[in-house]
Amino acid sequence: MKTCIRKITSVAAMTAAWAMVNMTTALPALAQAAETKPTPTLNSGDTAWMLTSTVLVLMMTIPGLALFYSGMVRKKNALATVMQSFAAACLLSIVWMVVGYSIAFGDGGALNAYMGGFEKMFLASIGKESLQGTIPESVFATFQMTFAIITPALIAGAVADRMKFSSFLVFITLWLIFVYAPICHWVWGGGFLGKDGVLDFAGGTVVHINSGIAGLVAALVLGRRRGYGAENMAPHNLVYTAMGAAFLWVGWFGFNAGSAAAANDSAGMAMLVTQIAAAAAALAWMFSEWMTHGKPSILGIASGAVAGLVAITPAAGFVDPKGALVLGLAAGVVCFIASTGIKRALGYDDSLDVFGIHGIGGIVGALLTGVFAVEAIGGTKGVLEGNVGQLWIQFYGIVATIVWCAVATFVILMIIRVTMGLRVDEQTEVEGLDIRLHGEVVP
Numbered sequence: 001m002k003t004c005i006r007k008i009t010s011v012a013a014m015t016a017a018w019a020m021v022n023m024t025t026a027l028p029a030l031a032q033a034a035e036t037k038p039t040p041t042l043n044s045g046d047t048a049w050m051l052t053s054t055v056l057v058l059m060m061t062i063p064g065l066a067l068f069y070s071g072m073v074r075k076k077n078a079l080a081t082v083m084q085s086f087a088a089a090c091l092l093s094i095v096w097m098v099v100g101y102s103i104a105f106g107d108g109g110a111l112n113a114y115m116g117g118f119e120k121m122f123l124a125s126i127g128k129e130s131l132q133g134t135i136p137e138s139v140f141a142t143f144q145m146t147f148a149i150i151t152p153a154l155i156a157g158a159v160a161d162r163m164k165f166s167s168f169l170v171f172i173t174l175w176l177i178f179v180y181a182p183i184c185h186w187v188w189g190g191g192f193l194g195k196d197g198v199l200d201f202a203g204g205t206v207v208h209i210n211s212g213i214a215g216l217v218a219a220l221v222l223g224r225r226r227g228y229g230a231e232n233m234a235p236h237n238l239v240y241t242a243m244g245a246a247f248l249w250v251g252w253f254g255f256n257a258g259s260a261a262a263a264n265d266s267a268g269m270a271m272l273v274t275q276i277a278a279a280a281a282a283l284a285w286m287f288s289e290w291m292t293h294g295k296p297s298i299l300g301i302a303s304g305a306v307a308g309l310v311a312i313t314p315a316a317g318f319v320d321p322k323g324a325l326v327l328g329l330a331a332g333v334v335c336f337i338a339s340t341g342i343k344r345a346l347g348y349d350d351s352l353d354v355f356g357i358h359g360i361g362g363i364v365g366a367l368l369t370g371v372f373a374v375e376a377i378g379g380t381k382g383v384l385e386g387n388v389g390q391l392w393i394q395f396y397g398i399v400a401t402i403v404w405c406a407v408a409t410f411v412i413l414m415i416i417r418v419t420m421g422l423r424v425d426e427q428t429e430v431e432g433l434d435i436r437l438h439g440e441v442v443p
Contacts, residue, residue, distance in 0.1 A: 040131050040133060040134060041131075041134065042131060042134060042135070043135070043262070046133075046134045046262040047134070048263070049258070049263035050143055050258060050261065051139060052258075053257065054139065054254065054258070055254070056250065056251045056252075056255070057143065057251055057254045059247055060146075060247065060252065060254075061088065061089050061153050062085055063243075063244070063247055064245075064247030064251055065150060065153055066081070066082045066085035066086060067082075067240045067243050067244030068240075068241055068244025068247075068248060069081045069084075069156065069157050069244070070082045070240055070244075071236065071238055071239065071240030072238075072351075072352050073161060073351070074161065074234075075236040075237075075432075076431070076433070076441070077161050078236060078237070078240075078442050079433075079440050079441070079442060080165065080432075080433035080434050081156065084156040084165070084168060085153050085156065087165075088153040089149050089153070092145075092148055092149045092173075092176055093145055095177065096144075096145045096149075097123055098121060098122055099118070099121055099177060099181075100180070101120055101123060101141050101144065101145070102118050102119065102120035102121045103115055103118075103181035103182060103185060104180075104185045104188070105120065105141075105185070106118060106120045106189075107119065112190055113186075113191055113192040113195075114182065114185070114192065115182045116189055123141060125137075132261075133261055134261075135261065135262075140261070144184075147184075147203060147207060147255075148180060148181070148184075150207070151206070151207045152171075152172035152175050152214075153172070154207075154211040154212075154215065154354055154358055155172070155175070155218060155354060156168065157351060157353070158215030158218050158219045158351060158354040158355065159218050159219060159222050159351065160351035160352055161225050161233075161429065161433065162424060162429055163222060164420075164421060164422060164437075165437050165438075167416050167420055167422050170420070171218075171412060171416055174415075175214065175409065175412055178408050179214065179405055179408045182404070183205065183210055187205055188200075188206065193205070193397050193400060196393065197380075198396070199314060199318055199373060199393075200366065200369075201256070201314055201316045201318060201378070202256045202258075202259035202313045202316050203313050203314070204310075204311075204315070204362045204369065205314065205366055205397050205398065205401040206401075207313065208310045208359070208362030209363055209366065209405070210362075210401055210405050211354060211358050212355045212357070212359020212360065212361075212362055213355070213359055213401070213402050213406050214405055214409040215354030215355050215358070216348070216350060216359060217405075217409045217410050218409065218413060219350045219354075220348055221413045221417070221422070222422055223349070223423075224349035225351065226426065226429050226430065228349050235299060238299055241299060242298050249305055249309065252309045253274060253275075255309075256271070256274045256312065256313060256316040257270040257316070259316065259317065260317060266317055266378075269316075269317070269377060272324075273312055273316055273319055273321055273323070274309065274316055274324075276321050276324040276328060277309070277311060277312035277315075277328035278308040278312070279305070279308070279328065280308060280325050280327075280328030280329045281304045281311065282301045282302075282305035282308060283329075283332065284304060284308075284329045284331070284332025284336070285300050285301060285303060285307060285335065286300055286301045288332065288333050288336045289336060303336075303353065304335070307331045308327075308328040308332060308361075310331065310357060310361035310362055311330070311331035311335075311361045311368070312324055313365060314362070314369045315368065315369040315373070318369055318373040318377055318378035318382070319369065319373060319374060319378075320374050320377055322372075323371075323372030323373075324372075326368070326372065327364075327365060327368045327372060330368065331364050331365065334360060334364050335356055335364070338355075338356040338357075339353040339357060339360075342356070343356055363398055366394050366397065367391065367394055369382070369394060370382055370390040370391040370395075371384060372384060424437070
């Protein structure tokens, strides 16, 4: 009996000693796990930067896009073009609040790979204390709202001079709900493209390919402007366009560097590569135009800068300055060719080159992100670092975006055409949308 008791006691002592060793060994690991997964807390520096970024991105639409587009149309349609941007900022803010944010960033349950749920409708889940990472969710939702505003507003440039204002309002509402918000969820809200490794730091697919493809579809459905190819449709005020491009350029730092969602090294690098790509693309477009047409124009250099900003958008958090330089040069040349030679050859009337700059620029940027991505910058290797598969992943993201956007945009336009019509009547188009739709004119 005593022998059994001694054996049991010995086993118990050994077990206790082993447990103590395991606990001692496990404590550093537990401490390390606690360090790597801290409880989210509010960071005032991150919050201040995101508040600033939100204002900068809103400035891209009003006044940036409003001025950029209004200067490029004829004088009789300038106010109608400004009205589209201003009304989009108002209407889409409410649509985002009611349902857009929930579809983009809600939990879709079994369908979460494709769309969010509806638990965040009317921003019901957002309280004063709720956080998204290190910033208030209220700030995150507003920042994302500014993206949801400018993306549909960009499409207005493709249908300038001929779309009914009432139809435009219905179109951008439906488009945000059924096109923008789902694709936003695919990439940033936990959907399948983000999980499959598609790199899109600030909106190459979500914003630019999306709006560019929608603009092309809308331009084809509405048809050419009356007098296209025969009448003089030159921009009426390129000072407005240059000022608008300048607002877009400055605001784009909020767009790209703000997408880091923190005041950190990623935001700093995104800001640097954004400036380099925009400058390189502006020069590339200018010299391409100079060699082709004999003269450099302010419209050309401004368009080139926007093309570079578009192309660097998906890459901003993944590439280094050398990659940004090559990306910008490529975007300037390719977008110039697309907006001039290819557009004339195919004969479509994309009034203000939404497809040529945003669609093509977004595709160039998304593909080259897969080439020039640097692991030390964004955590993912590109082709130049041996990860050839990333190029295929980028292509896959582009195709998925194009297919859904093109089909859904076409269906929305057809529904509006049947129910309320898309295009203004001939007299309105001849006299101008300003006076006929809004009762105002530029003196």
